Amino acid sequence: MSTSANPTRSAAPGLEATRQDWLEPLIRYALLACATVSVLVTVGIVGVLLWQAVNFFGYVYYVNDAGDVVATAQELGERPAPADAVAETITPGEFLGGTRWAPSQYLFGILPLLCGTLLVTFGAALVAAPIGLGTAIYLSEYASPLVREIVKPVLEILAGIPSVVYGFFAVVAISPVVGAVFGEQTDTFNALNASIVVGFMVLPMVVSLSEDVLRSVPRSLREAAFALGATKYDVTAKVVVPAALSGVIASFLLAVSRAIGETMAVTLAAGQKATLTLNPLQEIQTMTAYIVAVRQGDNEVGSIQAYAIFAVGLALFGLTMVLNLLAQAILNRMRNSYE
Amino acid sequence: MSTDAQPSASPAIRPPAVVGNDGARSADEMAQSPAKVAAKGLDFFYGESQALFNISLDVPENCVTAFIGPSGCGKSTFLRCMNRMNDMIETARLNGEVLLDGHSIYGPKVDVVELRKRVGMVFQKSNPFPKSILENVAYGPRVAGERNKAKLYEIAERCLTYAALWDEVKDRLNDSALALSGGQQQRLCIARALATDPQVLLMDEPASALDPASTTRIEDLIGELKDRYTIVIVTHNMQQAARVSDQTAFFYQGRLIEAGATRELFTNPKEKQTEEYITGRFG
């Protein structure tokens, strides 16, 4: 301010930077590096899974006339292959189309695992979709502020409880009840246990996403329907929910994706026996549970069983990514249409 | 120094009287001041749509220049060209020149940070930082590297005094700035802008969100500040322009229609569009 008394300031042209100029670009590049990490993670996932899956499909083993595996290329090393045996590999066709999953016998058909995963997921959707949508509708259309104040934290707690705790819940509470209700023919571990508990797990996700989209339906739409003499049910079920339908579907898709990837609760509740069945009362193995089983056991590093988890992981990643991207696309489209 | 407006042709519709603006400088006085900021043939684009067309205007030093015109006429856009706030907009593009003391501010070597320290800005809606009153005023010097607490306090006291806020806040400098009233917040924002020791002060409708009493205080303040600073004010309020400014520029649809000494422009507009606007026939 010292120059302020001077009516005509000296015209100082020095608008060029006088500050140290290295800091800003340095920070910018450091932050860019942070953002790039997230891309590297995806590249890493795809890279590691593909690389190990190639090892899996390129794994050579030797089968004799009786159909027994007598040696693997890894065991043989430089030595010649056994004379009476034929070299074989698992082909992607066998992997995706095979109906038996018995890794110790070199049977790697993923269908039993896929079937187990989808059985649990379908059951979970049957639990979570109606309860979740009903709750979301209640919270968005009916609930008093007080009820919302109670239910919102409850859902947040449910969402924050770790997966393994739900698994414990399945073991000590759900499994005995399911056993008592369905009686003799029920396995201790079964798909129904897992369906129920995973349904509970993904419930908060369905509620919070669906409620968001229901609330974003313009008030004017509701008022228009009421003005035509509609009841609350008519307004909700025939105007509000259809208007928010794509968002509700996106929330279901995300919940399904979450259920497919769910691991600890499913492993504890559904068991570890790969079975190709649609009976929810039988013990099954999901894709995630197989990975857990292998990592808990002591398979040698470099064995085909150890490589198999990456092939299963790749299938899991592909399946969930498609669902996630689909849900994102639906949500983005809906956001655009409301803005 | 006549303060009476010339009677206009139609007694029913009169332009705003240039009253209470005794300090207004005349065209001759302004002609002697060097141009502090000057635009030469400025075109400005938001993406594909052109917002400013070939604007050329001198802003004389130590004068108040008012930009008037209907909403969307480009007056705020032009103001923001003067401290390159439009750089934030990714699609923005500009042709022509803006000069500060005869030097281009869009030159390749120009540092916008250095520029903005010299060309301060006050926004339409008061936007104090969610910090204490003292921290708000000290922010500019602080980011410029001043660390001495006593010095920062001294700057804060001086600038708050210039902004006619010191007496109201001197006992609670450490309170949150968000606790102040709207008018006080805006004066705080002015004090904050003064603290970087700018040469030019840009004001984008600084009183539009304030009540009449606060507006009067801001207007009085502008009159006091013009001896030290070159001030450019955007306003949609013609009476305000008439009350505070020495020079007025009228914008319409991205074009500068007319600029001249405030007393002349309001009493004797040269352009028909200007006359229609200041007599309230449109806008």
Place this chain on the structure above:
Amino acid sequence: MSTAAGKADNPLERGALAEDAYMRRRKRISSLFAWLCFAATASCLVVLVTLLGAIFYQGLPWLSTTLLTNNASESPEDAGIKAALVGSLWLIALTGLMAVPIGVGAAVYLEEYAPSTWWRKVIQLNISNLAGVPSIVYGILGLGLFVRTMGLGKSVLAGALTLTLVVLPIVILATQEALRAVPGTIRQASFALGATRWQTIWRQVLPAATPGIMTGVILAISRALGEAAPLVAVGAAIDMTFLPMSLGDDYSGLPLLIFYWAGHANPQFHQLAGAAIVVLLLVLILMNSGAVLLRYRYGKNIKW
């Protein structure tokens, strides 16, 4: 409405009469629907109460100092969670140290620096997608990358790196939301005062966004604390008898031990699992209430 109501003279009355039965049915449906939705909401509450009930019913009798001071054992009476709990604390500390700076940095880049080009859209879509990748997939990525390729083995560092990848999208998305909530006028005011971009971010934007960022960080750390699947995949130990002392040491994790106990053939271990869950939930509650307090302290002065 229908004309079935007959020959009443007043048309309004006739309409009203005819509407009555129909209207009553519609109203019944409407209230039935409301009750169904209420029942759905109530069942969420029931699930939580049952869940907590089961945990405490199983776990309370086994909550003792032995649980906290002993390590895993094959005899339920001697079994404790000490090594697992300490291992979990190591994991969340390391995960926090890595995930928070990288996550906040990435969010700041995306919100404050990145020009809105296709590249930004790709990164953004990628992050949303990563948030939905199953944690077991991160686990086998950690196995392939950190444990084997980088040769970190079954070390606590490998475990923490894997968990960092799991929680990174959570930190980034929460921070982005917090940054978006800071009004643009604050940034403009700062720029207009001659602050550089980084000065604006460091002195104005980040402090204003701190409560929101804190919430996201706590959410992420809670998630890291509860994750068992990635630990199984990278091969964390279950029967640890000593505590990890450095980044290269073996480790266990509380959720892993809970998983092992809950799947044990001996039901006494299920009860132990319940007790361990009580401890896990206590740590979670502690962290979350810390977050609420911090939010309150940082947030109370800020009202836009």
